[in-house]
Amino acid sequence: MNDQQTLAQRADALEEKMSRELDYIVIKSRLYSMADGDMDPPPNANALMAANPNARVLMGDDPRLPPMPEQPTLMDFFKHRFGPAAHLLQSARHAVNAGLPEKMVLACLLHDISTIGFIRGDHGYWGAQLVEPYVDEEVTWAIRAHQVLRFYPDDSVGYEYPQSYIKAFGADYRPDKYVDEDYHRMRDHKWYMSGRMITVHDIYSFDPNVHVELEEFTDIIGRNFRQPEQGLGFDNSPVAHMWRAMIRPAKYL
Numbered sequence: 001m002n003d004q005q006t007l008a009q010r011a012d013a014l015e016e017k018m019s020r021e022l023d024y025i026v027i028k029s030r031l032y033s034m035a036d037g038d039m040d041p042p043p044n045a046n047a048l049m050a051a052n053p054n055a056r057v058l059m060g061d062d063p064r065l066p067p068m069p070e071q072p073t074l075m076d077f078f079k080h081r082f083g084p085a086a087h088l089l090q091s092a093r094h095a096v097n098a099g100l101p102e103k104m105v106l107a108c109l110l111h112d113i114s115t116i117g118f119i120r121g122d123h124g125y126w127g128a129q130l131v132e133p134y135v136d137e138e139v140t141w142a143i144r145a146h147q148v149l150r151f152y153p154d155d156s157v158g159y160e161y162p163q164s165y166i167k168a169f170g171a172d173y174r175p176d177k178y179v180d181e182d183y184h185r186m187r188d189h190k191w192y193m194s195g196r197m198i199t200v201h202d203i204y205s206f207d208p209n210v211h212v213e214l215e216e217f218t219d220i221i222g223r224n225f226r227q228p229e230q231g232l233g234f235d236n237s238p239v240a241h242m243w244r245a246m247i248r249p250a251k252y253l
C-alpha cells in the first residue's frame with residue numbers, strides 16, 4: 001500500500017474495492033462522510049458501475065443490516081436498529097420505581113432514542129421530533145428539554161451538574177448560546193418539571209447486575225405510543241422519512 005495515501009483515501013479505495021466485488025454500491029450520505037472528517041467528493045457511482053456492470057446503487061434493503069418488518073413498530077426499531085438500550089431501560093425502570101406517571105415513564109424510555117438510533121448532536125431535539133406525532137405533547141416537550149436541562153443544576157430536586165460532563169467536556173465547558181437561551185425559555189415553561197424529571201432519572205451509575213427487558217414496558221408503550229398501523233416510516237406523518245432513514249440509512253436517493 002502506498003504510504004502517501006491518506007487514511008481517507010485508503011478507506012475510499014477499500015470501499016471501492018468492496019463495491020467492485022459486491023452486487024450493490026453504497027454511496028454514503030454527505031453527513032456520514034463529514035462525520036469521518038472526510039470532505040472529499042463521493043465515490044463516482046457511474047465509474048463503480050462501469051467496473052462492475054452487475055452492481056447497482058443501493059435503493060432497497062441494506063443487506064448488511066438486519067431485515068425490518070414491512071410495518072415496523074417502535075419495538076422493532078429497538079430490536080433491529082437501535083444500539084444498546086440499557087441506559088434507557090434502566091432510566092424507565094427508575095421512573096417506575098419513583099412512581100412517575102406512565103407518560104413520563106415513556107419519556108424516560110425514549111429520551112435518548114436519537115443517540116442510540118439516529119444523530120447524537122442535539123439528540124433531545126431530534127428525539128422529540130421523531131416521536132412527536134405519536135406521543136402526548138408533554139412527552140415531546142420533555143424529551144427536547146432534557147438535553148438542555150442536563151447542563152443546569154436544580155437544587156429543588158437535588159439535580160447537580162453531572163460529574164461525567166466535567167470529565168467528558170472539561171471543567172471549563174459552557175453550553176452553546178442557543179442551549180443557554182433555550183434553558184431560560186424552558187425554565188419558565190409549564191412543563192419545566194417534566195423535562196427536569198427526565199434529567200433526574202437519566203442515571204449513569206447502574207447496577208451491572210440489574211437487567212431490564214424492553215418487554216417490561218410493552219403495556220406502557222401500547223397505552224402511550226400511538227403506533228401507526230402502516231408502520232413507522234410509512235404513515236405519511238411529517239417525520240416518516242426520518243424513520244425510513246433508520247430503516248435504509250444508505251439509500252442512494
Ligand SMILES: [Fe+2]
Pocket residue numbers: 111112123124146147
Ligand atoms: Fe440525553
Ligand SMILES: [Fe+2]
Pocket residue numbers: 087111112202203
Ligand atoms: Fe440519557
